[in-house]
Amino acid sequence: MFLKTSSLLSALMVLATALAIALPDPSPAPVEVIVEGQDTVIFENIQCGNEHQGLKPICPHLNTTEEHGCVRYVKGFDVTGVVTEVDLTFPEIQDACDCIQACLNRPGTCAAYVWKFSTPASVTAGHRTCTLYSQFNLPAQVAIAIDVANTTNMNINSEELVANGNNPQMGALVAQTFMDANLNTTADPAAVSGEVWQLSTGKAIC
């Protein structure tokens, strides 16, 4: 992440220098910057100091969100964890925004969502699935084992956790999303994952 940001910034600085020389005064049109694997962003919108930085907001119609949409999403990778799994499918979920809305609809139990091809059947059907969780991927050198028999647990969906071999939750590099039948070869850059954080002010950010 840090490397990616640094290389993006240095690329933009080179671009900015080039533009300062090439563009006539007084007010050059906003420049669209193509960042590989990401949406097109407007150069002036990702300069430090501007309110809107980074990724283009998605799903602006989600009306319980603080910022009229989500800006903390990840495309092409799955940042979700394993606890409190809820599996939703087409036609209930038509797109990534429906998936984020499903997470917003569960403010007490959902903090992370992923809209991707999760099974060979979903690839065959041509519809990505929506999976919700209460937490995230762990870094590679961390593992957590949950005492699923402990009655203090709440809403962890231990049946699903155990059935999927996710207890212990093993840390790993953040997994890429795929769209081929075996889900291991052809990258799916259109898959979306991210978080929904319920703020103490009653709004959510995503």
Ligand SMILES: *[C@@H]1O[C@H](CO)[C@@H](O)[C@H](O)[C@H]1NC(C)=O
């Ligand atoms: C937005 O809020 C309105 C009014 O509270 C509600 O009827 C509508 O279903 C909400 N939209 C979504 C996408 O949840």
Ligand SMILES: *[C@@H]1O[C@H](CO)[C@@H](O)[C@H](O)[C@H]1NC(C)=O
């Ligand atoms: C659940 O875990 C807590 C923390 O380890 C422990 O104090 C408690 O005794 C456990 N309860 C049961 C029913 O196992």
Ligand SMILES: *[C@@H]1O[C@H](CO)[C@@H](O)[C@H](O)[C@H]1NC(C)=O
């Ligand atoms: C993808 O999965 C298939 C089926 O399990 C396997 O035969 C193939 O070698 C895998 N390909 C890669 C690139 O891992």
